[in-house]
Amino acid sequence: MEGRKKRLAILLVVAAAFAAVIAGTAGARVDATSANTLDIYGFGPGDDVQENRADYAAKQLSGVTIKREPASFDDQAFLTRLASGQVPDLVRMGRPSLALYAAKGVLQPVDQCVASVKSQYRKGAMRAMTYGGHIYGLPEFTNQVTMIVNTQAFKEAGVPLKNAQMKNLSLLKKTAKKLTTFDSSGNLTRIGFDPKIDSGFGFPLWVKYFGGNIISNNGLKAQINTKAAVKALSYTTSIINAEGGWNKFVAFRNTFDFFGKQNPLVKDQLGMWPMESFIYNVFANNSPNQGIAARYFTNQKGGPISFFSGNGWAIPKGSSDFNDACAYMKAVTSVAAWEFAGAKRFAARRAANPPQAFTGLYTANTVADKKLYEDVYHKTGGSADYDNAVKYLVNASKYGFELPPTPAGAQFATAYNNAVQRVLTGQQSIKAALAQAQKEAQAAIDANK
Amino acid sequence: MASVTAGTTAPGPSRARRWLAGFREKEARTAYLFIVPWIFGFLVLTLGPMIYSAYYSFTNYGVSQIAGIDPVKTVGLKNYRQLFHDHYIGLALKNTFEYGLMMVPARIIVALLLAMMLMKIGERAGGFFRTIFYIPHITPPVAIGVLVLTLFNGGYGIVNKALAHIGITGPYWTITPGWIKPTLAIMDVWACGGTMVILLAALYGVPRHLYEAASMDGASKVRQFFNVTLPMISPALFFCFIILTLAALNQFTVAYTSFFGTQTGGNGPDAALFYAIYLFEQAFKFFNMGFASAMAWLLFAISMVVTGINIFVTKRFVFYQGAERS
Numbered sequence: 001m002e003g004r005k006k007r008l009a010i011l012l013v014v015a016a017a018f019a020a021v022i023a024g025t026a027g028a029r030v031d032a033t034s035a036n037t038l039d040i041y042g043f044g045p046g047d048d049v050q051e052n053r054a055d056y057a058a059k060q061l062s063g064v065t066i067k068r069e070p071a072s073f074d075d076q077a078f079l080t081r082l083a084s085g086q087v088p089d090l091v092r093m094g095r096p097s098l099a100l101y102a103a104k105g106v107l108q109p110v111d112q113c114v115a116s117v118k119s120q121y122r123k124g125a126m127r128a129m130t131y132g133g134h135i136y137g138l139p140e141f142t143n144q145v146t147m148i149v150n151t152q153a154f155k156e157a158g159v160p161l162k163n164a165q166m167k168n169l170s171l172l173k174k175t176a177k178k179l180t181t182f183d184s185s186g187n188l189t190r191i192g193f194d195p196k197i198d199s200g201f202g203f204p205l206w207v208k209y210f211g212g213n214i215i216s217n218n219g220l221k222a223q224i225n226t227k228a229a230v231k232a233l234s235y236t237t238s239i240i241n242a243e244g245g246w247n248k249f250v251a252f253r254n255t256f257d258f259f260g261k262q263n264p265l266v267k268d269q270l271g272m273w274p275m276e277s278f279i280y281n282v283f284a285n286n287s288p289n290q291g292i293a294a295r296y297f298t299n300q301k302g303g304p305i306s307f308f309s310g311n312g313w314a315i316p317k318g319s320s321d322f323n324d325a326c327a328y329m330k331a332v333t334s335v336a337a338w339e340f341a342g343a344k345r346f347a348a349r350r351a352a353n354p355p356q357a358f359t360g361l362y363t364a365n366t367v368a369d370k371k372l373y374e375d376v377y378h379k380t381g382g383s384a385d386y387d388n389a390v391k392y393l394v395n396a397s398k399y400g401f402e403l404p405p406t407p408a409g410a411q412f413a414t415a416y417n418n419a420v421q422r423v424l425t426g427q428q429s430i431k432a433a434l435a436q437a438q439k440e441a442q443a444a445i446d447a448n449k
Numbered sequence: 450m451a452s453v454t455a456g457t458t459a460p461g462p463s464r465a466r467r468w469l470a471g472f473r474e475k476e477a478r479t480a481y482l483f484i485v486p487w488i489f490g491f492l493v494l495t496l497g498p499m500i501y502s503a504y505y506s507f508t509n510y511g512v513s514q515i516a517g518i519d520p521v522k523t524v525g526l527k528n529y530r531q532l533f534h535d536h537y538i539g540l541a542l543k544n545t546f547e548y549g550l551m552m553v554p555a556r557i558i559v560a561l562l563l564a565m566m567l568m569k570i571g572e573r574a575g576g577f578f579r580t581i582f583y584i585p586h587i588t589p590p591v592a593i594g595v596l597v598l599t600l601f602n603g604g605y606g607i608v609n610k611a612l613a614h615i616g617i618t619g620p621y622w623t624i625t626p627g628w629i630k631p632t633l634a635i636m637d638v639w640a641c642g643g644t645m646v647i648l649l650a651a652l653y654g655v656p657r658h659l660y661e662a663a664s665m666d667g668a669s670k671v672r673q674f675f676n677v678t679l680p681m682i683s684p685a686l687f688f689c690f691i692i693l694t695l696a697a698l699n700q701f702t703v704a705y706t707s708f709f710g711t712q713t714g715g716n717g718p719d720a721a722l723f724y725a726i727y728l729f730e731q732a733f734k735f736f737n738m739g740f741a742s743a744m745a746w747l748l749f750a751i752s753m754v755v756t757g758i759n760i761f762v763t764k765r766f767v768f769y770q771g772a773e774r775s
Binding site: 075076079082083085100101104105106185187188198246247248250251252254255317409410411413414417418421422425427444447 | 511512513515516517518519598602603604605613621623624625626716717718719720730733734735736737
């Protein structure tokens with residue numbers, strides 16, 4: 001009898017605990033889906049600029065509770081949420097992913113909702129938000145690419161800064177060679193010019209330099225195997241070969257502490273290279289007194305070109321609050337949000353000990369960029385080098401392009417990046433590598449459109 | 450003449466009934482209670498996903514199906530046919546087998562040499578070195594992946610600097626396609642502590658009197674090794690061989706961290722594209738879940754076949770004490 005009572009008591013405790021868990025879960029679910037909650041995914045806690053913009057946007061939506069999952073966008077987690085029916089109301093993701101999700105019907109067009117503001121945004125970035133004739137969201141940063149010049153290296157090599165140009169390719173190669181240095185063992189001690197052909201932006205940017213585009217405007221036709229692409233790979237490979245060859249080149253580059261205090265400017269490891277705009281802030285923090293200059297990445301005629309990358313905001317199909325989602329998306333990328341966050345960062349940098357330069361925020365909102373520059377950071381608070389560099393960065397945005405969205409998503413980029421790798425490692429000829437990439441990329445597009 | 454006919458003896462309880470009868474015993478019930486969590490885990494976390502994966506391998510399961518936008522449609526053998534048309538499958542399999550052929554024998558040989566060395570030195574020193582040799586085994590594979598790039602940097606890595614001291618110009622281990630798999634195999638050998646411990650235990654289990662008898666018969670040390678040690682530890686060697694072969698077929702973390710991480714923007718060299726990495730890319734980068742499921746089943750089939758061949762080929766070399774040699 002005693003044992004029976006004991007068993008009954010245990011059973012009751014287990015049942016009560018189970019009921020409590022179920023009740024708790026159910027309660028949480030009710031909270032998550034209540035009408036006044038905007039569930040945002042991919043906009044987890046970030047830096048001061050992100051948090052200040054989030055604060056600003058939240059204030060614009062009165063009566064709405066903002067729920068931000070504390071995570072950056074992750075495809076697997078996003079798909080799991082969709083599969084389990086916990087569809088976020090609003091999502092921030094990398095712009096290259098957007099077309100894949102749009103093509104698969106996961107996102108909703110937002111044409112009407114953004115009609116009144118879309119003209120503010122950079123055309124290049126908006127193009128990445130447009131698929132099949134519909135707009136699927138709003139772009140955030142642009143992260144435009146410019147050339148970064150290590151002025152110290154130029155001085156040491158006795159090369160005039162005017163040689164930091166791209167119009168004359170043979171002069172560029174000569175400059176690269178002059179800037180390149182080796183130690184007594186034949187190992188590189190400075191790379192004169194890193195064309196960054198193996199980076200995410202390198203191949204499309206160099207193909208653009210030679211007048212081509214690696215994908216058609218509608219994102220449905222791969223154009224990887226073109227004369228411009230062959231020229232792009234031939235020239236950049238020849239530059240790397242002139243600097244000691246790929247093995248030496250990449251072995252040396254793998255030792256760089258790019259984002260630290262011992263960055264390639266401080267250690268004088270790189271003469272000149274194209275890179276995204278965020279790096280100026282990093283260098284301004286870690287090596288504010290190191291000589292730096294910005295130049296445009298140009299086309300063959302000397303006209304500036306730049307490549308954009310960044311995140312975009314979109315509304316998934318099944319969002320329970322389309323209107324608030326769109327309002328938030330517009331608010332968080334609005335001129336006022338950027339100005340609010342930019343001014344706060346500028347003040348924080350000024351207040352730092354020692355004061356730090358603020359080299360700007362480069363957004364996909366042209367009006368915001370203009371106002372930020374004019375009102376906030378036309379004087380960076382740093383050296384004259386950074387003040388001058390900022391002028392290039394601000395203007396470079398006007399010449400930016402972005403790859404049109406393609407339903408092949410990551411498969412498209414993988415195809416051409418693999419081709420670049422095969423060429424650089426000497427496994428394939430340029431023509432064979434590009435032909436293979438063209439076939440793979442087009443197959444991926446066809447399978448997903 | 451008496452004859453024995455069927456039915457002259459009463460049939461015993463059926464097998465199922467005997468199994469069920471076992472539950473009447475308290476000890477049996479307790480034993481089953483202990484293994485219930487494992488059975489639950491196996492059914493829900495292993496068998497369940499395996500069945501789902503088998504189903505998905507015959508469907509077009511992808512982004513729009515996961516999101517519930519489009520229905521899941523069966524596509525017959527399309528995903529399996531695609532396995533033969535996708536040239537990266539052949540490349541990934543070739544890389545995986547080549548790596549396995551380097552890693553498995555090298556790791557077993559080095560682990561055996563270390564274990565034999567530990568047998569020779571005293572208990573105290575043996576304990577110290579056992580710990581030292583085991584530490585790489587417990588190093589997280591992601592950390593090993595990062596170490597690969599640092600240690601084996603062709604121009605500035607410690608390995609090449611050490612080789613330079615003895616007059617050897619080391620290769621560009623992590624860049625030259627032909628050196629990538631040997632580099633990963635070397636790192637695997639470095640982390641052979643787990644294999645070493647298994648073989649060490651097996652070596653301790655070899656009866657001393659066998660060596661004494663062999664010695665009295667005039668057998669040299671080499672002869673003793675081949676005629677006493679190897680047969681006596683052959684079950685452990687066989688176990689290591691099977692486990693390492695399966696590990697080689699599933700190589701992922703170290704190669705992915707070294708060659709497909711942030712340093713390369715996720716685009717690694719073809720020489721480092723192992724089967725498990727390509728499977729991961731298809732599933733979680735390109736979201737071709739149906740195709741990735743078919744890939745997983747091909748890997749499963751290959752693992753079964755390779756293991757079967759291993760068992761078939763090696764069983765005549767494996768000696769189990771107390772069992773007749775098959």
